Amino acid sequence: MAxxxxxxxxxxASQERSRATVDALIAATARVLVKEGFDKxxxxxxxxxxxxxxxxxxxxxxxxxxxVVAVIERHNQELMQVVHATLAEVxxxxxEKAVPRLVLAAVEAHRVDPKLHRVLAEQTPRTGxxxxxxxxxxxxxxxxxxxxEGHRDELRVADLDLATFICVTSIEALTHTAVLHHxxxxxxxxxxxLVDEASRLVLGYLQ
Amino acid sequence: MAxxxxxxxxxxASQERSRATVDALIAATARVLVKEGFDKxxxxxxxxxxxxxxxxxxxxxxxxxxxVVAVIERHNQELMQVVHATLAEVxxxxxEKAVPRLVLAAVEAHRVDPKLHRVLAEQTPRTGxxxxxxxxxxxxxxxxxxxxEGHRDELRVADLDLATFICVTSIEALTHTAVLHHxxxxxxxxxxxLVDEASRLVLGYLQ
Amino acid sequence: MAxxxxxxxxxxASQERSRATVDALIAATARVLVKEGFDKxxxxxxxxxxxxxxxxxxxxxxxxxxxVVAVIERHNQELMQVVHATLAEVxxxxxEKAVPRLVLAAVEAHRVDPKLHRVLAEQTPRTGxxxxxxxxxxxxxxxxxxxxEGHRDELRVADLDLATFICVTSIEALTHTAVLHHxxxxxxxxxxxLVDEASRLVLGYLQ
Amino acid sequence: MAxxxxxxxxxxASQERSRATVDALIAATARVLVKEGFDKxxxxxxxxxxxxxxxxxxxxxxxxxxxVVAVIERHNQELMQVVHATLAEVxxxxxEKAVPRLVLAAVEAHRVDPKLHRVLAEQTPRTGxxxxxxxxxxxxxxxxxxxxEGHRDELRVADLDLATFICVTSIEALTHTAVLHHxxxxxxxxxxxLVDEASRLVLGYLQ
DNA sequence: CATGAATGAGTTTTCATTCAT
DNA sequence: AATGAATGAAAACTCATTCAT
Numbered sequence: 120m121a122x123x124x125x126x127x128x129x130x131x132a133s134q135e136r137s138r139a140t141v142d143a144l145i146a147a148t149a150r151v152l153v154k155e156g157f158d159k160x161x162x163x164x165x166x167x168x169x170x171x172x173x174x175x176x177x178x179x180x181x182x183x184x185x186x187v188v189a190v191i192e193r194h195n196q197e198l199m200q201v202v203h204a205t206l207a208e209v210x211x212x213x214x215e216k217a218v219p220r221l222v223l224a225a226v227e228a229h230r231v232d233p234k235l236h237r238v239l240a241e242q243t244p245r246t247g248x249x250x251x252x253x254x255x256x257x258x259x260x261x262x263x264x265x266x267x268e269g270h271r272d273e274l275r276v277a278d279l280d281l282a283t284f285i286c287v288t289s290i291e292a293l294t295h296t297a298v299l300h301h302x303x304x305x306x307x308x309x310x311x312x313l314v315d316e317a318s319r320l321v322l323g324y325l326q
Numbered sequence: 327m328a329x330x331x332x333x334x335x336x337x338x339a340s341q342e343r344s345r346a347t348v349d350a351l352i353a354a355t356a357r358v359l360v361k362e363g364f365d366k367x368x369x370x371x372x373x374x375x376x377x378x379x380x381x382x383x384x385x386x387x388x389x390x391x392x393x394v395v396a397v398i399e400r401h402n403q404e405l406m407q408v409v410h411a412t413l414a415e416v417x418x419x420x421x422e423k424a425v426p427r428l429v430l431a432a433v434e435a436h437r438v439d440p441k442l443h444r445v446l447a448e449q450t451p452r453t454g455x456x457x458x459x460x461x462x463x464x465x466x467x468x469x470x471x472x473x474x475e476g477h478r479d480e481l482r483v484a485d486l487d488l489a490t491f492i493c494v495t496s497i498e499a500l501t502h503t504a505v506l507h508h509x510x511x512x513x514x515x516x517x518x519x520l521v522d523e524a525s526r527l528v529l530g531y532l533q
Numbered sequence: 534m535a536x537x538x539x540x541x542x543x544x545x546a547s548q549e550r551s552r553a554t555v556d557a558l559i560a561a562t563a564r565v566l567v568k569e570g571f572d573k574x575x576x577x578x579x580x581x582x583x584x585x586x587x588x589x590x591x592x593x594x595x596x597x598x599x600x601v602v603a604v605i606e607r608h609n610q611e612l613m614q615v616v617h618a619t620l621a622e623v624x625x626x627x628x629e630k631a632v633p634r635l636v637l638a639a640v641e642a643h644r645v646d647p648k649l650h651r652v653l654a655e656q657t658p659r660t661g662x663x664x665x666x667x668x669x670x671x672x673x674x675x676x677x678x679x680x681x682e683g684h685r686d687e688l689r690v691a692d693l694d695l696a697t698f699i700c701v702t703s704i705e706a707l708t709h710t711a712v713l714h715h716x717x718x719x720x721x722x723x724x725x726x727l728v729d730e731a732s733r734l735v736l737g738y739l740q
Numbered sequence: 741m742a743x744x745x746x747x748x749x750x751x752x753a754s755q756e757r758s759r760a761t762v763d764a765l766i767a768a769t770a771r772v773l774v775k776e777g778f779d780k781x782x783x784x785x786x787x788x789x790x791x792x793x794x795x796x797x798x799x800x801x802x803x804x805x806x807x808v809v810a811v812i813e814r815h816n817q818e819l820m821q822v823v824h825a826t827l828a829e830v831x832x833x834x835x836e837k838a839v840p841r842l843v844l845a846a847v848e849a850h851r852v853d854p855k856l857h858r859v860l861a862e863q864t865p866r867t868g869x870x871x872x873x874x875x876x877x878x879x880x881x882x883x884x885x886x887x888x889e890g891h892r893d894e895l896r897v898a899d900l901d902l903a904t905f906i907c908v909t910s911i912e913a914l915t916h917t918a919v920l921h922h923x924x925x926x927x928x929x930x931x932x933x934l935v936d937e938a939s940r941l942v943l944g945y946l947q
Numbered sequence: 948c949a950t951g952a953a954t955g956a957g958t959t960t961t962c963a964t965t966c967a968t
Numbered sequence: 969a970a971t972g973a974a975t976g977a978a979a980a981c982t983c984a985t986t987c988a989t
Contacts, residue, residue: 289527
């Protein structure tokens, strides 16, 4: 009876050690991607910055791509957390209130780690396992569509899929471009105007 | 004085030959980019496909990037030709007529060489000289802004720059995504609906 | 004095356990060699297939080579068992009867584990501790030489060492090649003819 | 008319340069194989010893294996030259004269570059493109079979294919083993006895 | 003793670019 | 100018072995 408590922690310890290594590698990958760009982000550099040997890197990630995939997944999860929370929050609100809130959430999502987001968006080739870089978009579409479905009576659109496509694509493009390419739009005031205008765009369309 | 008439043609000939080589190289680059993707598009392969030695390639292009820049410029020029022509065409038309026409033009522009457009958009890192891949957007903004300026009385927007940003970014994103990622939206009927909805989006915002 | 009876069984138990681990490792090595080939047979894979940690593997075998050496020794022992038994069996028989029996034994020996034999013969470099892969040949020579010595009066050869070399090398080569590279020679009938011809070869030489 | 002779040498020069590089690489591969063994023969080491950059190595050989294949082919060609010449020489001779001559040729063939032959035979895995390391054996079989066919009236064997297999396999094994593993058999006298005995083996079988 | 996480030297291979001819 | 042979830095990845737990 005395031994089990002794062995379990040991196992935990080793599990934690693995986990720490994996985390360090993902974090290092993100850091290197941001600092050096996608091309210069070699596995050796990543291992070095993670304070881990190259061998350990390949113990946990079968190839370079999989590291980037892990970073993407972690990043997308963070983005989706914002979107998810916001959609839950506005679920029962009318579109006049919900849409501005959602646009703001999109801005916030892009501000989670804008430098990383930019590297992923602009330097990371959508090839091989990286083809699904924008998988989060699918989730966003589904969530937004569900919201629209719940508020159909407020809408004046025939095709809900098309409406979802129109709204999500526009909001994503506007907030993405604003956050990543127009830093002048990031003052509180400018963000306010952006949110207003984007909301007017979408609301005008939906109603 | 006697020589000039003699050398000029020769010079022309050599200039033409140069021009032909340059064209062949740009065309080969575009072809290789589409066929092999950005990563696999090596200068040696490009030279080979252009029917030119690797040495000659470097006679005309100082580095690989410059080849891709040339392809981008040629492609963007083709895109802008469509946009330019359309904006000239609609310059004096009211926004209700102009906007749908412009959205359609955006679709058409993306259909000029969609495979190349996709490689440039999704696989080509915006690094170094390639940062300006989307330079055509700046032109589009300027042209569209000029159109709006000429139709200010029809608009109900305060900030013309912001309105331009909203409209151009949305139209670009919608047509880009539709053409490159939703082939089901490319039937005549579906394109029609896309144009209708996108126009409604933009017009609802502008008016 | 009281402890010994107590520890001995325990020691036995642990010895047996060790022995089991060692056996599992050797068996796993053989399996992996056959399945993956020599190059792809990594120590980690072997440990895994043996159901043993890599650390334990190195508890029992100082290096990869020594694992392969153990496999070779086990395999050679199995081969030699066949040869040994057959030579004992024919010890007092005249060469006309003994030689065909020995050739058949050579075929049988190669059929003990032909896949492993082939990996050892064709993929395993005779380097370092592995130089003696064909050690079984030395034993075979000695045993065969002893047989010949006992039947010198039936022979018409001057140099017994040379005769041994001639006979054993030929028989080994013929049976090895037939079994491992000419599966068409492995029907009962074909084996019969092979044994006949090889025996005729050797007997014609010895008499 | 004057230009052609001027350009041709240039082309030759470049062809010769390529050829020289290729030759240097094959020669270096053979040297490194002999000196360091198959495992240690890395492409970088080979390029270095060839006095050629690693890039040039891969210009001419797509992978490490292909280098070794080239060495094997060159070596086998040298071996087969000996065998070929000898078989032409003895084509019309009776088997009593021909067989000893052929056995001697086999010894000579193995002495062409015994160290290389040994590395290829004992350290080079028959995997991938290297599976056909012993392709020369097929040629030898065919040539020897043709000789036997031309001397059928001197033979007392039913199945010519089987007879070829028996003879070629035996002679190859005996001379291979003698040359590569029994240096004591390489004095003139010992070689004489080996040739005598091996010939007696084969002749006794054929007649 | 057992475990398995960690190590890192070493390997193959690619490709933009240079430069002698 | 044209050619294409040559370059070599740098990248991804492997695996036998060690060692802290």
